[in-house]
Amino acid sequence: MTEKQQNILNSALRLFATEGVDSTSTSKIAKHAGVSEGLIFRHFTNKEGLLQAILENxxxxxxxxxxxxxxxxxxxxxxxxxxxxxxxxxxxxxxxxxxxxxxxxxxxxxxxxxxxxxxxxxxxxxxxxxxxxxxxxxxxxxxxxxxxxxxxxxxxxxxxxxxxxxxxxxxxx
Amino acid sequence: MTEKQQNILNSALRLFATEGVDSTSTSKIAKHAGVSEGLIFRHFTNKEGLLQAILENxxxxxxxxxxxxxxxxxxxxxxxxxxxxxxxxxxxxxxxxxxxxxxxxxxxxxxxxxxxxxxxxxxxxxxxxxxxxxxxxxxxxxxxxxxxxxxxxxxxxxxxxxxxxxxxxxxxx
DNA sequence: CATTATAGTGAGTAATCACTTACAAATTTA
DNA sequence: TAAATTTGTAAGTGATTACTCACTATAATG
CATH class of the missing domain: 1.10.357 (Tetracycline Repressor; domain 2)
Known part of the structure; x- marks a missing residue:
């Protein structure tokens, strides 16, 4: 688990929790985490995969x-x-x-x-x-x-x- | 309150409740209600206005x-x-x-x-x-x-x- | 050191988003 | 019935969506 990967998880959790999953775009998560948007999909396949990783945690x-x-x-x-x-x-x-x-x-x-x-x-x-x-x-x-x-x-x-x-x-x- | 207006309210409530506000598009509401998408905005100004009308009800x-x-x-x-x-x-x-x-x-x-x-x-x-x-x-x-x-x-x-x-x-x- | 695998980027993609506009049909009012 | 208002539609708009792709930088491995 790299630092940027952890940043994505942290940012996504914060945004999903405060603004809802559906109104949180992957680009917003990327900006919040300070990574490129593509990295989200490299590590978590898609938005649903990111959500599942958070829930598993x-x-x-x-x-x-x-x-x-x-x-x-x-x-x-x-x-x-x-x-x-x-x-x-x-x-x-x-x-x-x-x-x-x-x-x-x-x-x-x-x-x-x-x-x-x-x-x-x-x-x-x-x-x-x-x-x-x-x-x-x-x-x-x-x-x-x-x-x-x-x-x-x-x-x-x-x-x-x-x-x-x-x-x-x-x-x- | 015309029949079509009522249809919009009913469809929107059903969809908002089952799939969430943010993941329910105005076009989906229009199709579900059997009206043109523009009519939603004629009667309720915007998506938020539609939600407020439902909540008021x-x-x-x-x-x-x-x-x-x-x-x-x-x-x-x-x-x-x-x-x-x-x-x-x-x-x-x-x-x-x-x-x-x-x-x-x-x-x-x-x-x-x-x-x-x-x-x-x-x-x-x-x-x-x-x-x-x-x-x-x-x-x-x-x-x-x-x-x-x-x-x-x-x-x-x-x-x-x-x-x-x-x-x-x-x-x- | 050379090769390979992984981490990461940035510029795309088609589809969909909320919303607008121009216009027609229906209804109300005078 | 003529004018005015309201109800309704269809075809747009630019912005944003989730996601892909070609590519580079970094790290691990043999």
């Missing part, structure tokens, strides 16, 4: 994070860590997650292996905690995380009071 | 709905109606709400008067119900609605068990 990071949550055996502790997720997004990953949520609406949710494993580990946690409908509870947590992550990524929020409200509803406080 | 509908919720005086009942919102989206409004959530990520949330009133009415409901942090609770409800609406609009869900989980957390069941 981000997936590796997020999978590592999901994995660390799933390793926690105690269900209560695991639920707690899960509910913390939207509040501990590193700010240098904001661009990726903005892109992630945008694409959700334009290309459908990108389902991958790690996500299904995570979903299942949540369901199991609720089972162990004796909830009456673990599968629906897991779905609710997912919706909750998505909603809160949206607030975090798009608005100024005060994490502490919001987190307190959430934890109280799951009797974790 | 949708805002009127949603404002009416928010208004009906806010009229409910009993705080418990009002909270209950609010939490029902994502489950009662009429299916012929799905396109609008998909567009709405897409634009949230590309142009920032579209804040309008009705939305702020609604937000405040939620806060007041939590105040009356004696919650310790009404403002954070209102923010949480908003995030929850957004997250659940996303599930409803993008995936197949079973509303009843999910709604049950939510109501139980607010002791409304």
């Amino acid at each position: 981000g997936r590796e990071k997020s999978d590592a994070y999901f994995h660390s949550v799933m390793q926690v055996k105690d269900p209560k502790e695991r639920l707690l860590m899960t509910l913390h997720l939207p509040f501990v997004i590193p700010s240098d990953e904001y661009d990726f997650w903005r892109l992630f949520y945008t694409l959700k609406w334009q290309r459908g949710p990108m389902e991958h292996e790690g996500m299904n494993l995570f979903r299942n580990s949540m369901k199991e946690a609720f089972e162990e905690l004796g909830y009456t409908n673990p599968s629906a509870e897991a779905q609710l947590v997912e919706a909750l995380i998505d909603g809160v992550a949206t607030e975090v990524l798009l608005k100024e929020i005060y994490p502490k009071p919001l987190l307190d409200c959430i934890l109280e509803k799951y009797k974790l406080k | 949708g805002r009127e509908k949603s404002d009416a709905y928010f208004h009906s919720v806010m009229q409910v005086k009993d705080p418990k009942e009002r909270l209950l109606m609010t939490l029902h919102l994502p489950f009662v989206i009429p299916s012929d409004e799905y396109d609008f709400w998909r567009l709405f959530y897409t634009l949230k990520w590309q142009r920032g949330p579209m804040e309008h008067e009705g939305m702020n009133l609604f937000r405040n009415s939620m806060k007041e409901a939590f105040e009356e119900l004696g919650y310790t942090n009404p403002s954070a609770e209102a923010q949480l409800v908003e995030a929850l609605i957004d997250g659940v609406a996303t599930e409803v609009l993008l995936k197949e869900i079973y509303p009843k068990p999910l709604l049950d989980c939510i109501l139980e957390k607010y002791k409304l069941k």
Whole structure:
């Protein structure tokens, strides 16, 4: 991975996240990255290939994070860590997650292996905690995380009071 | 509002919602609507004007709905109606709400008067119900609605068990 | 050192973009 | 019914799009 190749990935992520994939032209990316436009196609074949390379990068990071949550055996502790997720997004990953949520609406949710494993580990946690409908509870947590992550990524929020409200509803406080 | 004008609005909403604003060309809209491309510009000035006309249409509908919720005086009942919102989206409004959530990520949330009133009415409901942090609770409800609406609009869900989980957390069941 | 593969450029390409213009048909108004 | 206004079309416009191609500079390899 050369420096210019990395520049292309960085610039494309920034522009895709802030202005949208379709309204970001390859020439704009090239200018932003300080490379010739042709280089984008040399390294990534086409615009779609560039997008996929970016998504692959981000997936590796997020999978590592999901994995660390799933390793926690105690269900209560695991639920707690899960509910913390939207509040501990590193700010240098904001661009990726903005892109992630945008694409959700334009290309459908990108389902991958790690996500299904995570979903299942949540369901199991609720089972162990004796909830009456673990599968629906897991779905609710997912919706909750998505909603809160949206607030975090798009608005100024005060994490502490919001987190307190959430934890109280799951009797974790 | 002529028939062709209405056709343009319908086609544009459908295409904007399914393929995104930026990747929907005016010529594609014209073909889909069965009109000449020039007519779009005659009636809506430019592509942005067409988008705004669509958003204005949708805002009127949603404002009416928010208004009906806010009229409910009993705080418990009002909270209950609010939490029902994502489950009662009429299916012929799905396109609008998909567009709405897409634009949230590309142009920032579209804040309008009705939305702020609604937000405040939620806060007041939590105040009356004696919650310790009404403002954070209102923010949480908003995030929850957004997250659940996303599930409803993008995936197949079973509303009843999910709604049950939510109501139980607010002791409304 | 010579050869080969890779990294990188800049000037193209046809197609498509949002939008305009000149003009005709239909409708409204006086 | 005559004039004026609105609705509608078809064929353009220059700019921009994703992408290609012929080429050079750099680095790796034997």
